[in-house]
Amino acid sequence: MKTIYHLRKDAEHIAKAQAASLSPKPFGLNATHGLFCSEEWWENIEAGVIPRIQKTGTITRIFRAGMHNESQCFEMVCQDGGKFEHDCIAANRKDRKLYRVGVRIELTFVESELKRPVLYTDGRIANTHSSSLIEVRIEEELSEMPASSREP
Numbered sequence: 001m002k003t004i005y006h007l008r009k010d011a012e013h014i015a016k017a018q019a020a021s022l023s024p025k026p027f028g029l030n031a032t033h034g035l036f037c038s039e040e041w042w043e044n045i046e047a048g049v050i051p052r053i054q055k056t057g058t059i060t061r062i063f064r065a066g067m068h069n070e071s072q073c074f075e076m077v078c079q080d081g082g083k084f085e086h087d088c089i090a091a092n093r094k095d096r097k098l099y100r101v102g103v104r105i106e107l108t109f110v111e112s113e114l115k116r117p118v119l120y121t122d123g124r125i126a127n128t129h130s131s132s133l134i135e136v137r138i139e140e141e142l143s144e145m146p147a148s149s150r151e152p
Contacts, residue, residue, distance in 0.1 A: 001106065004095040005136040007037065017132075026116040029130060036112065036132075045110055045134070053131070055084050055107040062088070062099060074099050089136055102142040108135040 007013070014037040020028030021036055033050050034040030044050045057076040060083075065073045072088040086107060088099045099105075111129040118127040 001104070001137040001139050002095070002098070003135060003137050004090040004092070004098060005133070006091070007132065007134040008042075009091055021115070028115050030113040030115050032113055050110050050112070052134075053109040053111065055086075055109070057084065057105065059099060059101055059103050059105055062101060072096065072099070074105075076105055086133075089133065095138075098138045098140060100142065104139045106135075106137040107133060109133055 017029065017036045021031055022028075029036050033044040034042075041050070045052065055076070055078055057078040059074050059076050061075040063073055063075070065071045065087075073085055074088055075083055075085045078084055084107075088096055090096045090098070109131045111131050114128060114130055117125045120126050
């Protein structure tokens with residue numbers, strides 16, 4: 001499998017997230033286990049203090065999303081049979097062509113605590129954590145897709 005995205009190399013995303021976390025405003029991530037993408041933060045991922053969340057499966061659909069269809073996205077069937085959707089992300093634009101139906105893909109995420117929870121309009125807590133993509137690995141060759149996953 002080819003690694004087509006790794007958060008460590010996404011300087012622009014890191015800078016924006018760190019600026020939000022360091023700001024006195026209530027937006028961004030708590031630095032409970034280290035500032036986002038700092039050495040301390042990565043060490044806590046390696047040690048399992050910040051757990052990794054792995055999504056592995058086969059791409060079943062490529063589609064456009066967003067108000068103006070500006071985002072290229074994919075749907076995958078995970079190993080447990082569930083479906084998962086995400087944006088097609090690659091560090092190098094040329095690697096975006098690797099997103100194809102039938103290709104196996106692995107996404108690795110971590111969850112980080114928000115400075116302030118996201119609330120519903122009625123005041124209930126919607127979310128206390130943000131999910132951060134740290135790595136995308138994708139096969140360069142098509143794999144055999146299970147018959148149950150194929151579109152009719």
